[in-house]
Amino acid sequence: MTFYRRNLPHIDKPDSTFYVSFSTKNEFVLPAEARSLIYDHCLFENGRTIKLHAFVVMPDHVHMLFTPLQKGHEEWFSLAKIMNGIKGASAHSVNKLLNRKGTLWEPESFDRIVRSDGGFARWKLYIIANPISAGLAKGPGEYKWCWHE
Numbered sequence: 730m731t732f733y734r735r736n737l738p739h740i741d742k743p744d745s746t747f748y749v750s751f752s753t754k755n756e757f758v759l760p761a762e763a764r765s766l767i768y769d770h771c772l773f774e775n776g777r778t779i780k781l782h783a784f785v786v787m788p789d790h791v792h793m794l795f796t797p798l799q800k801g802h803e804e805w806f807s808l809a810k811i812m813n814g815i816k817g818a819s820a821h822s823v824n825k826l827l828n829r830k831g832t833l834w835e836p837e838s839f840d841r842i843v844r845s846d847g848g849f850a851r852w853k854l855y856i857i858a859n860p861i862s863a864g865l866a867k868g869p870g871e872y873k874w875c876w877h878e
Contacts, residue, residue, distance in 0.1 A: 742842055743805040745796070746782070748852040751816060751838040752790040754831075759788055763823045764874045767791060770819040772876065778806040778814065782849070783856040783877035787863065792856045794843070812838050853877060 753759060759767065764786045771793065775781035779795040793815075797806045820833035843849045860872035869875075 741808045746843040786874040
């Protein structure tokens with residue numbers, strides 16, 4: 730287990746499942762085309778660096794539930810590397826699409842290690858229900874930028 734700190738503490742425990750949330754800088758609202766790009770970046774990592782369980786791209790933030798994959802003998806992809814990859818690549822693509830420069834994402838992400846099957850189910854349900862709670866969909870499966878296994 731490794732521990733690192735920016736402004737928030739982060740614990741990176743091998744072979745754990747994580748709930749992660751990250752937001753756009755200054756609550757920048759992502760247009761539909763940008764949400765589609767971010768959705769594709771999240772899916773791209775599935776099977777490469779993470780086993781994705783669920784995620785949603787909201788207008789100004791993203792929620793993800795995933796398990797980092799093993800990259801070597803008793804070595805897993807780190808949470809920092811995974812998040813830098815997703816946030817960095819998606820920011821580059823979105824900035825190019827929108828012909829803008831500058832920071833897209835807040836530097837910090839909120840993350841939690843999922844410690845039980847009940848916790849896993851709660852986070853997954855929270856992700857799936859997030860667009861409904863925000864008034865962007867009436868039921869599961871209606872929001873275009875929500876994915877779950």
